[in-house]
Amino acid sequence: MDSITQVRMDMLTRMQQFTSVAQGGAVREALRSEEAQPGSFGVSFEQLIRAVDADQHRASAAQRAVEMGESDDLVGAMVDSQKASVSFSALLQVRNKLSTAFDEILKTPL
Template sequence: MSVIRPGFGPADVMALRNQVLARSAALQEVRAASQQPHAASPAPAPAAGFAATLGNALRQVNAVQQRASDMQVAYERGAVTDIAEVMLARQEAGVAFEATLQVRNKLLTAYQDIMRMGG
């Protein structure tokens, strides 16, 4: 039995594939952009655990969103003239936020599953 709904053709599969590839590329760009400011600093100590890793990831998403906001304000003032660069920064921030929401949803689901197991 196929899980693909009727009318879902090869063009739909290719469109879905292209969306996945585009999001993957955007996430890689966000990660590269968030690591650039830290390149000049000394190597960080190993993470203390899950909470530290999660906190660090949230700070990186916040930095990407702040950068996009700063670029938008600079564009509105006329300091930045490349609208494509501003739009790309906004898209990166959106993708980073969506990824954060997905991680939150998975963590919440896992927590609820664990809470249901006890009893």
């Protein structure tokens, strides 16, 4: 499998993860207090943010290497840059969806 195909597969997997987070799953029965995993959503979201941050740093390092003449892989640097851009855009969409859902919850009459 060449590097472009691998990048496409990685991007597809990441977009599917973002889509599933943004859409939410089917309604499930609430967990009992002894079954609940405290911070599991927070931990998942933090991992997502760290992955997007890693993509941003990788793209920045690749661009810097091309600019300094340390690398001739301009296509790879551009692919990393686009991958980081798509990841960040998807993260913003998830954040916006969560913010909208939170606002709706706050507006719900008791």
